Amino acid sequence: MVRIGRRGFMQAIAAGAAVEAACSPFGGAFAMAQETTAQPTRDDRPNIVFLFTDDQRFDTVRALGNEQIRTPNMDRLVQAGVSFSNACIMGSTVPAVCCPSRAMLNSGRTLYRAPRDLAGTLTFPELLRQAGYETFATGKWHNEPESFARSFSRGGKVFFGGMSNHLKVPVYDFSPDGNYPKERQYIGKKFSSELFTDEALGFLDRYESDKPFYMYVSYTAPHDPRMAPDTFADMYNPQAIHLPANFMPEHPFDNGEMRIRDEKLAPWPRTPEVVREHIAAYYAMITHLDDQMGRILDKLEETGRGQNTVIVFAGDNGLAVGQHGLLGKQNMYDHSIRVPLVLAGPGVPVGERREGLCYLSDLFPTICDLTGLPVPDSVEGQSLVPMLGPEQHRIRASQFYAYMSVQRAVRDERCKLIEYYVNDRRTTQLFDLERDPWEVTNRVEDGEYSDDLKRLREELASWQGRVGDPMVGV
Helix, strand or coil, rough: CCCCHHHHHHHHHHHHHHHCHCCCCCCCCCCCCCCCCCCCCCHHEEEEEEEEECCCCCCCCHHHHCCCCCCCCHHHHHEEEEEEEEEEEECCCCCCCHHHHHHHHHHCCCCHCCCCCCCCCCCCCHHHHHCCCCCEEEEECCCCCHHHHHHHEEEEECCCCEEEEEEEECCECCCCCCCCHHHHHCCCCCCCHHHHHHHHHHHHHHCCCCCCCEEEHHHCCCCCCCCHHHHHHHCCCHHHHHHHCEECCCCCCCCCCCCHHHHCCCCCCCCCCHHHHHHHHHHHHHHHHHHHHHHHHHHHHCCHHHHHEEEEEEEEECCCCEEEECCCCCCHHHHHHHHCCCCCCCCCCCCEEEEEEEEHHHHHHHHHHHHHCCCCCCCCCCCCHHHHCCCCCCCCCCCEEEEECCCEEECCCEEEEEEECCCEEEEEEEEEEECCCCCCCCCCHHHEEEEEHHHHHHHHHHHHHHHHHHHHHH
16 A cells, blocks of 8 residues: 655656646646645645535536536536546445445544444544644534544534434534533524535634644535525426436335335336436535535635645435436445545646545545645555556555445446345346446346456455455355
8 A cells, every 4th residue: 555645745746747826727726736845844734625515426516527417616626636436435334324434434444344433433633633733624423422522623513413404404513522412402594505614614714823724514415305495496497307327217126225215205116207306406406515615615715725725525425316216325336336526736636537446435544645644553545645646546456335234246447246135035236337337237147247247256255354244255
């Protein structure tokens, strides 16, 4: 595993991909940092701003190829940095997929070693705080208050729940004593995305310390209920929405989680009209969220902080919204495990994409490398820094995914294998992702893919052993 500090990283990037500041779509605020001869001091470490969304699928950014959605500010980040096309989560041990996803993100650990409450586990904001960063958070912390208190020195409008009406979010003011009893909770009086953005802007306006900061803005959108303000809902006519190529009225077999809450948001069989309505409402939520993110990007530029700020934009998991006859995220298809992931800022190439396989949990060691901190021994993720250089190194050859005790999957750069264990019955799917990115044609009975099936089954067993999967050998 490659570990290099921020200075070495910037030298490597500058040597192979120097870009003039004027080329940045932010007018230079997010352009590549230039090499200096002076040894960086503590105050030279970059600020980190993390814009984290809830249930946003990987293909819901216009600049990444979806011409039906409007995301001008997410597009700004894509144009200003590096987009990771195959960023994924490892899956979930519970139906609330975002809970273990956030635990893996913040701990840098794999699915079965990341406690959902983060008890006794070092988080990367906690590490930054120990290293002299001011750490601020607003929005959703879907783990326990104890881990939040360890991780953040400042905050506001903190939401510890899982989902909520976006106009009635139960939140807490930041508690310096780390205690968040129920009686301190109250209802925010704005739409969730605006509520959390206002807190972030207030932090930036008031921040006067010479210390670098980490600002975590964790939105609850576009998670349902999908109730975007009318101005944004009116942008999307359901009748004009294209159905996905893998639209199905129903999933072709029992995947072990067919009647969960997420799947009950529309009747069976799914109809084209209903799915178009859901997609339109989903896109409207994302466009409204994008508008709020733009306020933060503008504030960073206005205050001059963007020149030394690394921005991370990511989602906690995807969502089917009508694909494969599903609506939720409790499955192993790309629409539910792949997420948007963009890095922009000092030392990051401008307007580039990387196809290598990576996880959200890789952000912990990546942020360590970008800030010159040693990577703790507890971290299992791999830094994305080697992928950013001109050689675009791959950090892993395959990925493993799991959902509770009913689904297991593994993929390499060409194929994906999914195994289902439901009611004492095993069902297998094998997809050629190069030929069939929508995962429609099951190749498991195709003799042309017999070697792929054997190879991926062996790879799945290997992954299960390495990550401590309790179903290894099943």
